[in-house]
Amino acid sequence: MADLKFSDFTTGEKARIAVLVARMGKRGLAGDSVDLSDLQRRVERIEKTAERRKNKK
Numbered sequence: 001m002a003d004l005k006f007s008d009f010t011t012g013e014k015a016r017i018a019v020l021v022a023r024m025g026k027r028g029l030a031g032d033s034v035d036l037s038d039l040q041r042r043v044e045r046i047e048k049t050a051e052r053r054k055n056k057k
Contacts, residue, residue, distance in 0.1 A: 004050055009050050023039055
């Protein structure tokens, strides 16, 4: 993945990532055996979208 900066994300993407990270943190409080992969995949999808937009320029 290319080097993405915070400024490469739209405001909506930043907000969605913040919500997903907060949800990961909340789930993480439940213990080490909790699966976070679904939320991590969603963040990765947002990152890929931002990367595609950045490389299009």
